[in-house]
Amino acid sequence: MNELVNKLRQGNRRALARAMSSVGATGHAESSLEVCLRESTGQVPWWGFTGPPGVGKSTLLDALLVHLREHGRRVGVVAVDPTSTRSDGALLGDRVRMMRHAVDDGVFIRSLATHGHHGGLSDATLHCARLLELAGYDPVLIETVGVGQNEVEIRSVADLCVVVLGPGYGDDIQLVKAGLLEIADVVAVNKCDLPEAQRLVNEVRQEFAAAARDIEVVAIEAKSGNGVPELLQRLFELDRARRTETAEASRGRRRTLGEIRRRTEFSCRQALGRAMTGPEVEQWITKLNRGECSLATVISRLAALALAELQQEADDG
Numbered sequence: 001m002n003e004l005v006n007k008l009r010q011g012n013r014r015a016l017a018r019a020m021s022s023v024g025a026t027g028h029a030e031s032s033l034e035v036c037l038r039e040s041t042g043q044v045p046w047w048g049f050t051g052p053p054g055v056g057k058s059t060l061l062d063a064l065l066v067h068l069r070e071h072g073r074r075v076g077v078v079a080v081d082p083t084s085t086r087s088d089g090a091l092l093g094d095r096v097r098m099m100r101h102a103v104d105d106g107v108f109i110r111s112l113a114t115h116g117h118h119g120g121l122s123d124a125t126l127h128c129a130r131l132l133e134l135a136g137y138d139p140v141l142i143e144t145v146g147v148g149q150n151e152v153e154i155r156s157v158a159d160l161c162v163v164v165l166g167p168g169y170g171d172d173i174q175l176v177k178a179g180l181l182e183i184a185d186v187v188a189v190n191k192c193d194l195p196e197a198q199r200l201v202n203e204v205r206q207e208f209a210a211a212a213r214d215i216e217v218v219a220i221e222a223k224s225g226n227g228v229p230e231l232l233q234r235l236f237e238l239d240r241a242r243r244t245e246t247a248e249a250s251r252g253r254r255r256t257l258g259e260i261r262r263r264t265e266f267s268c269r270q271a272l273g274r275a276m277t278g279p280e281v282e283q284w285i286t287k288l289n290r291g292e293c294s295l296a297t298v299i300s301r302l303a304a305l306a307l308a309e310l311q312q313e314a315d316d317g
């Protein structure tokens with residue numbers, strides 16, 4: 001175990017790749033590596049990049065990697081696909097877009113298909129980002145598609161959230177955008193080489209102004225790299241402002257709190273689901289329909305069953 005941690009701290013890429021595959025794969029029981037990771041990380045900022053599918057997140061990360069390397073930073077990337085709607089080919093696409101960095105020892109890119117992973121998007125992301133932090137990567141960049149629940153999840157994992165938007169999504173974007181703007185520390189409007197982009201920039205600025213929120217909206221062209229240095233400067237500024245001692249102390253705590261919340265919700269939902277299919281349920285339906293018990297009673301019985309199961313699991317280790 002110590003040997004593995006030493007290798008990881010030295011940035012051994014094979015050890016890192018292996019650890020990423022093994023960590024979080026065991027279900028309920030935690031490996032000693034997972035415990036060690038929680039203890040040894042929490043100092044390095046994680047920057048989240050989220051936005052609609054195809055908006056240019058991977059292209060942006062690729063461009064940012066160039067500049068971060070010029071600043072002498074070693075950068076870890078976790079590209080997450082929580083929706084499971086993309087094929088392996090699309091995941092490969094992420095890597096292809098950032099492929100020119102694959103031979104660079106100062107960059108480590110991991111694509112994650114979290115479909116079917118217990119606990120969803122965030123556990124696997126959390127483990128991989130912690131591993132990258134332990135291996136000396138700073139910052140750690142996390143790409144995730146911003147749809148539905150994921151946008152809330154990325155907020156609980158990343159320290160800085162960059163929301164990437166782009167023109168050409170029609171009205172569908174409105175709902176997504178509203179949720180995304182909530183979680184933004186910075187907004188990058190990509191594809192500003194396209195004619196409709198400036199309108200989007202103005203619109204987003206107006207929305208922030210109306211809500212009295214001081215969020216910078218940066219116009220970029222990820223493909224050509226225009227605007228990317230300005231975005232990076234803004235990220236450095238925000239990062240510096242947050243790199244105070246208290247922020248660093250609370251970073252690890254906040255991640256663990258998010259981890260507890262997500263795992264608790266996940267485990268409770270699973271256990272309740274199983275309790276709902278138990279043999280007692282038929283009797284409760286009958287009693288409830290005859291007015292012989294209240295819904296509150298049924299709920300508390302189901303919750304008790306689920307809790308007993310969780311307790312048993314914990315006792316079994």
Ligand SMILES: Nc1nc2c(ncn2[C@@H]2O[C@H](COP(=O)(O)OP(=O)(O)OP(=O)(O)O)[C@@H](O)[C@H]2O)c(=O)[nH]1
Pocket residue numbers: 052053054055056057058059060090093094097145190191192193194220221222223224
């Ligand atoms: N016109 C234009 N196209 C861009 C720009 N940046 C990226 N694209 C294109 O947008 C498409 C999607 O880019 P990706 O970087 O894969 O987008 P993504 O957000 O990572 O996509 P998913 O990971 O699938 O959600 C590609 O065809 C890019 O070439 C830009 O600045 N201008």
Ligand SMILES: [Mg+2]
Pocket residue numbers: 057058059079094143
């Ligand atoms: Mg991508």
